[in-house]
Amino acid sequence: MENKTSNTNFFKKFTNKIGSMTETNLLLTITITVFVLMYLGAMLFLQGGFLTPQNFFQMLNENATLIVLACGLSVVMITGGIDISVGGVTGLVTMCSAVYLGEDSSKSMWVVLLIALGIGLAFGVVQGLLVAYLDIQPFIVTLAGMFFAKGMTTIVSTKPTDIKHEGLMALKDTKIVVPGMSYVNSHDIRLDSYVEIGVLIALFVVLVLFVVLRWTKLGRSFYAVGGNSQSALMLGINVKRTKFLSHVLCGLLAGLGGFLFLLHAGSGSPSNGGGYEMNAIASSIIGGTMLTGGVGNIIGTLFGVTSLSTIKTIVASAGLQDGWWTGITVGFMLCLFLVIQSIVVGRKKK
Secondary structure (H helix, E strand, C coil): CHHHHHHHHHHHHHHHHHHHCCHHHHHHHHHHHHHHHHHHHHHHHCCHHHHCHHHHHHHHHHCHHHHHHHHHHHHHHHCCCCCCCHHHHHHHHHHHHHHHHCCCCCCCHHHHHHHHHHHHHHHHHHHHHHHHCCCCCHHHHHHHHHHHHHHHHHHHCCCCEECCCHHHHHHHCCEEECCCCCEECCCCCEECCEEEHHHHHHHHHHHHHHHHHHHCHHHHHHHHHHHCHHHHHHCCCCHHHHHHHHHHHHHHHHHHHHHHHHHHHCEECCCCCCCHHHHHHHHHHHCCCCCCCCCCCHHHHHHHHHHHHHHHHHHHHCCCCCHHHHHHHHHHHHHHHHHHHHHHHHHHHC
16 A cells, blocks of 8 residues: 555656656657667667667767758747758758869868858848848748759759868868777777767757857747747847847858768768758757747757667668658658647646
């Protein structure tokens, strides 16, 4: 009888604790829990590469660009907007950078970075002005931006361009060894786990945005505008400027994402960045950012990217190599998190 009473009290305390959590924290907790369970399940039942630490770090290596793009999209989505041009901007940046560098090793890498950020900034400013100050729907504006970016990419060049710039290749091949994470591969050779330069940059972006959103006036303004723009206006927040800045920030991160893509792939192609906008949106939603605005967490976005990558790797490791299986699984996972978000919102309204 005492055990039953103690169990009941524990359940009540646990339920009350869950009920007292904010929407952002609850969705973040769910995202992290789902990722951990998926990865542990893959380690237990699929084993293989999942048992080596490099499998996780390689997932970060391959998704550094997506992490940065998803972070930018999360900021826009927190304000209640959307930006589907980020994939097109990424492709345009890689192509322009590849054409500029070519085989001339005397050209500066800093110029390439300025080109990338400049292109992203241009898209962010123009789209931000149209959305914030002309009150045009962000989906329409950024859809036009996506088509424009893809069109400009083919104007710059229609041929895939491999980069032979010595400085870029040296930076691309730089590996940062992760201390204490060595492992033995299938050939009984001990190897060091490593991450690429792009991962460190992406994680730095996550850290900076986490601080901005949590502890700065601008970050609180993003949440306030997304939660209720009329209430934010009454509180003295410049709603139009806040929306504008969210798109500018997203554009800058899209330019940076293009630069990271270049560091990872080492080439420019009209197909670069294709589908990244959809993956970034999916990662943000899985990470707990709500399409209605006002709710989101950059740490959740990071786990959203890793969760999306994990589920794709699990599908491939299970022998389901056909592309539609990945699409079906990701679609199911996205719908699941949308349902979870709906339940969380309904819980707060009761």
